[in-house]
Amino acid sequence: MTPQTSLDELIKKVGDLPPMPRVAQRALELIRDPKSDMGDVAKILAMDEAMASLVLRWANSAYYGLKFPVSTVNQAVTYLGYRTLHSLILAASVATLLERPVPGYALERGELWRHSIAVAAGARLIAADYGNQIAEEAYHAGLLCDIGKLALETLLRTTNINKPEWQGVPFEELEVSLFGVDHATLGAELARRWRLPSALVDAIAHHHQPSQASEGAILAAAVHLADASAMSLGIGLGKDGLQYIIDPQAVERMNWSEKKYNELADRIKPFVEEADEFIRLRRSNQ
Ligand SMILES: [Fe+2]
Numbered sequence: 001m002t003p004q005t006s007l008d009e010l011i012k013k014v015g016d017l018p019p020m021p022r023v024a025q026r027a028l029e030l031i032r033d034p035k036s037d038m039g040d041v042a043k044i045l046a047m048d049e050a051m052a053s054l055v056l057r058w059a060n061s062a063y064y065g066l067k068f069p070v071s072t073v074n075q076a077v078t079y080l081g082y083r084t085l086h087s088l089i090l091a092a093s094v095a096t097l098l099e100r101p102v103p104g105y106a107l108e109r110g111e112l113w114r115h116s117i118a119v120a121a122g123a124r125l126i127a128a129d130y131g132n133q134i135a136e137e138a139y140h141a142g143l144l145c146d147i148g149k150l151a152l153e154t155l156l157r158t159t160n161i162n163k164p165e166w167q168g169v170p171f172e173e174l175e176v177s178l179f180g181v182d183h184a185t186l187g188a189e190l191a192r193r194w195r196l197p198s199a200l201v202d203a204i205a206h207h208h209q210p211s212q213a214s215e216g217a218i219l220a221a222a223v224h225l226a227d228a229s230a231m232s233l234g235i236g237l238g239k240d241g242l243q244y245i246i247d248p249q250a251v252e253r254m255n256w257s258e259k260k261y262n263e264l265a266d267r268i269k270p271f272v273e274e275a276d277e278f279i280r281l282r283r284s285n286q
Helices: 007-013 022-032 038-046 049-059 073-080 082-093 111-126 132-144 148-157 171-179 183-193 198-205 217-232 248-253 258-285
Strands: none
Touching: 022 038, 022 082, 038 049, 038 073, 038 082, 049 073, 049 082, 049 258, 073 082, 082 132, 111 132, 111 217, 111 258, 132 198, 132 217, 148 171, 148 183, 171 183, 183 198, 198 217, 217 248, 217 258
16 A cells, blocks of 8 residues: 555445444435435334344433423434434434544544544534534534544554654654555545535545534534543554544533533443443344
């Protein structure tokens, strides 16, 4: 692999990245289609029992603060709205991709999934001041920000990254030196091919350097800070977590502080616990 390798060639060469699960494709279609209705949502949830039960559990979590528990799709749509429900379905439907072991990044099975949920939940909380729509988009961006790792990790497995000259170098720079592309760019390319909105693609591409983002600048800053927080909490740390450089412009843009970090740490815990429970449920059904 040389730095000259094009994105296209790289995506072809790492062709063992599993295709988007059908249920996730349907979830993405729903998110793109403002005319989707209850019947579409119910059909998706009927495709996977474990997913349906997770979505309803999440809907009942403290984050949404519902006065009464919801137990049907109908109630969930009524109380949470389509946008939120779509996010929950998207998260549950990409679990099969994200829960794979990622040995190239030293992530055991389930760790990337836990990390992605922590970042998604964290990014949504950080972006909440910008309104519900941006907050949900931040959730999507956080969920998918590291999906490019699935494609690069097979190359990393056979690469010695412990050379002295690479100590302390941000991991994204290392990826570019080794493969000509980092996981953020590769993930953004996958998101573009999945026809996700351009702000989301931009945010995924720049989640490690959010000051370089344009239309997805707020999303990228929220994901970046949530990502750094999850890493510092040891959630999905992997090989790259110890070389995480926080962008000071993101700190300024989102008015980030130690107090907010501590609050975030407490508030994302239940989401990570649910993510673990979901994996346990899936495995016991296998
Ligand atoms: Fe990343």
